[in-house]
Amino acid sequence: MSAGHLGNLPAAATADGAGPAHAPERDGEHASTPAVVLELLRGARPAAGLLGTSVIARMIGHAAGAALLLVPAWNLGRLAVGVAEPGPLVAVTVALMVGAAFVKALCRYLEQLTGHIAAFRLLGRMRTELFDRLVPLAPAITDTHGTGRLMSAATRDIDRLEVFYAHTIAPVVTAVWMPLAGVAVAAVVAGPLPALVLLVGVGVGAIAVPVVGAGRARRAAREVVDRRTVLAQEVSDDLRGHTEILSFDAVEHRAGVVDAHGRAVAAAMRGTAGVLGRRAAMTLAWQAMTTIALLALAAFGPEGAFGVADATDIPAGSLGAAAAGWAALPALLLTIALVPAIAPALGSVEAFARSLPAALASARRLRELTTTSPAVADPARPHAVGRVRGTLDLENVTFAYPSRPDPALRDVDLHVPAGSFVAVVGATGSGKSTLARLLTRVWDPDVGAVRLDGVDLSDLALADLWREVTVFEQRPVLLAGTIRENLVLGRPDASAEQLAAACAAAGLTTDLDAMPDGLATRLGEHGQRLSGGQAQRLALARALLRRSPVLVLDEATSHQDALTQEGIIDRLRGAAGGTVVLITHRLATARAADLIVVLEEGRVVETGTYVDLIRAGGAFARLAAQ
């Protein structure tokens, strides 16, 4: 997907405009309503044809619906004043009504069909775009927003925009054109005064209904969206941590937390109820008032106010003659019938005035998410990558997480020769994983540089970097598919031999042999059908399979027994494609390393081989003695 305009989602910052490396910035929250609406409309371009059809179908459908009321009203008037023969008139009226009903039904079908196809197509695109936008924002976005919130954005917020595309564009157009057409018909058939009365009535309905409580409805909608998001985050945490919740006997406590958030959502929703009630009442009130005003005009207004029907047309001796004083009856009935004929078009204003604030609140939240500056961004002109040897250098690196002022790494200088095996050790919290994250450019350093083969990582395209440097995360994520699908995630074209070699190196072969379905074994969500050790061995095999020039392993053997761990470490050098950086708190695994780097409170305090460091009797020896 291109990095330029991305449908409904505003363009994300690029490297040039990213500002400070990891200071997430948001501007979506402050976007004005017209700006958000305009952006949504711009995003509708790919489905313009379908949306146009939906609008036209709705306009014709509403006109047919109006005809269902206007034809009998007009003809009833004509019948009453005697200007038409009852027999043919009834036949024509019935035929016209059947035709209008058929057109109305067909148009309604077309409107709904095309409107919804357009909306779902656009929502599908937006989900893909959202995903594309979120990738470069990770991990800043999960750190600051939480996965539940992102999930809610990708599903609920995007779904809510369906209201805008399927239920707003066509109704708005119809809500403008139907009243104008109705007033024009009244002006032609009944004259300017009835048209003016109708215009005022419709104007009150069209303007007052959505305006009543608009600010309150908007604030309440935003609150509902925010509170629902918190609820989604809590529920997602509960689902993920259900085992802990059960074993800690915390079901009641957690149910109470979720219940409290549910109540908060309900309270926020109640905020809109009063506004909705008033709007519904006003929708009915303007119709009643306009009808009364038209009747009053006919009864007490100037003579000839409904003066189009010609009394000389009325045959002598007919019922019409008796009703000569009511010569204007057809025009009066037709104008009165215009009120309920126009009402459905305005009724939808009330409906979308109700749902639109929620859709716009969702659009704002999506905007807010996607305008967060990425923690790392692709360079404007990436350095071309040739054959990577795998030399790593950290030069005077200092880094602090955005949420913590104390640096997690300070003044780190480190040289890792290509093809070497380096172990990074240190007490918990000393900055080992942070070092791994900087090597894979999850974050950029605040000061100093991280280089691969002498090239600053920030000059490499992220895709190139991710291809050359493979990372084994401390808490690797397994997908719900088969073992094979998980293994080939980073190398879809791996041969059977390559798969077997990676599995053997990671110590997974015995496990696979014991499984009746072998590589085809399904894992369940987050690999829950594997033991902790098996899941770790599988994730390690997946990382080894890539044979990338640099392999960063963060606690890759922490769940293994001593024997299994020893075997894995022995095979590691041969199985990896080049440089290996092994982050570990088990010092025995560092024994085979060419170089051991000891971290203490974010600083490199010692480097050397196992034997040298033990002999030196410094920080490493103290760690070993613990």
Ligand SMILES: Nc1ncnc2c1ncn2[C@@H]1O[C@H](COP(=O)(O)OP(=O)(O)OP(=O)(O)O)[C@@H](O)[C@H]1O
């Ligand atoms: N995402 C984060 N946001 C804020 N602070 C963080 C984050 N991740 C780590 N830290 C902090 O940075 C410091 C270094 O953490 P790091 O995970 O690098 O240590 P570590 O040596 O890998 O620890 P362990 O052996 O326990 O995994 C710690 O003080 C930690 O609390």
